[in-house]
Amino acid sequence: MRFSFIELDARGRAFALLDGGTGGELCGPFERIESPWLEPQDVVPQSDDGVVVVRGKLDGRSAVVIGIEQAFQGGGIGEVSGMKLATALSLAARDSRAGVPTAAVLLLETGGVRLQEANLGLATVAEVCSALLELRALQPVVGVIAGMLGCFGGMSIAAGLCTELIMTREGRLGLDGPQVIESEAGVAEFDASDHTMIWSIDGGTQRTRTGLADVLVPDDVAAIRSAVIEAVGCGVPAEHRSQRIGELGALLAAVDPADPPKPGDLAAVWGRG
Amino acid sequence: MQTLNFEFPADRPPARRAHVGVAGSGDLEVLMTPGPAGVARVRVRTSVDGFDTVWRVVLERFFARHRVAAGFELNDSGATPGVVTLRLRQAVEESMEEGSA
Numbered sequence: 001m002r003f004s005f006i007e008l009d010a011r012g013r014a015f016a017l018l019d020g021g022t023g024g025e026l027c028g029p030f031e032r033i034e035s036p037w038l039e040p041q042d043v044v045p046q047s048d049d050g051v052v053v054v055r056g057k058l059d060g061r062s063a064v065v066i067g068i069e070q071a072f073q074g075g076g077i078g079e080v081s082g083m084k085l086a087t088a089l090s091l092a093a094r095d096s097r098a099g100v101p102t103a104a105v106l107l108l109e110t111g112g113v114r115l116q117e118a119n120l121g122l123a124t125v126a127e128v129c130s131a132l133l134e135l136r137a138l139q140p141v142v143g144v145i146a147g148m149l150g151c152f153g154g155m156s157i158a159a160g161l162c163t164e165l166i167m168t169r170e171g172r173l174g175l176d177g178p179q180v181i182e183s184e185a186g187v188a189e190f191d192a193s194d195h196t197m198i199w200s201i202d203g204g205t206q207r208t209r210t211g212l213a214d215v216l217v218p219d220d221v222a223a224i225r226s227a228v229i230e231a232v233g234c235g236v237p238a239e240h241r242s243q244r245i246g247e248l249g250a251l252l253a254a255v256d257p258a259d260p261p262k263p264g265d266l267a268a269v270w271g272r273g
Numbered sequence: 274m275q276t277l278n279f280e281f282p283a284d285r286p287p288a289r290r291a292h293v294g295v296a297g298s299g300d301l302e303v304l305m306t307p308g309p310a311g312v313a314r315v316r317v318r319t320s321v322d323g324f325d326t327v328w329r330v331v332l333e334r335f336f337a338r339h340r341v342a343a344g345f346e347l348n349d350s351g352a353t354p355g356v357v358t359l360r361l362r363q364a365v366e367e368s369m370e371e372g373s374a
Contacts, residue, residue: 046296071297
């Protein structure tokens, strides 16, 4: 029987990936390190600021899982939640250098930077990316996008930097979210109410078919855990996807923005069908 | 957003602290910490203004039945009275379970 991963909250997801009984939460809700910027803007804060950091073992090896809670502020990244992400990655890098190789798993259910903390959120996303780059040279950083919210904005850049990216069919990945594109470029460019069209472009099936994500899994705890274990087991590649600039540039060059291919044809256009 | 504070008589100290829920739409987060004897102290931060009386009635009813002497911090994002009561019960149950934080 399938056991849904995405229906768990962020804490439940983080513990579910780790070996049973090995997880310990860092900087948890009782530390009460919440965002200081929300209450003055009439928004109720959450005690963990929507990011859950759990250290433990993954198939016997040291790992940290960082989960973003999509139910709180749409998984938006603020100053505190972003620094929790960045610091957890930095500490994993420090431990890895000190002889305790520690891989990281990011559960990326997020609309990107939290608007109420605009510039501070952007600054912390830069810190997250910087810490991710530091760690991925030493140990794998595996991203998981399970759905339905998806991973957008600044955090989609972090997703692009991951050693491996695991998605479900329900997951979505894009730099700008559908509503942002519609409001900036018009409904003719992108109709944010057309779910079939959105998933045909941003959805996990399309992202893995076209090689922008690596593994497509069902929304099931056991399936996602084994995909994560396999990804961590592959170790650090000689070259990450985001370093293959020439290859990515060639993909862009193969698409004519004035006459773009249909989503279903894109994998073939890119020779990845 | 509105902050409300309540106190209710209580005489049952919980075994340990408990954390349940998310401050997401229609839900709330509850942090429960063993507190001074004889009182349940509740701080509510809610996204919806003007429901002071409803909060008082819901909490009064809960603490009349579960006389848990603890501090309760509720971060609420528009949960209905039924959801509030369920989350409080869940927190009390978790505080009695073996091995939780």
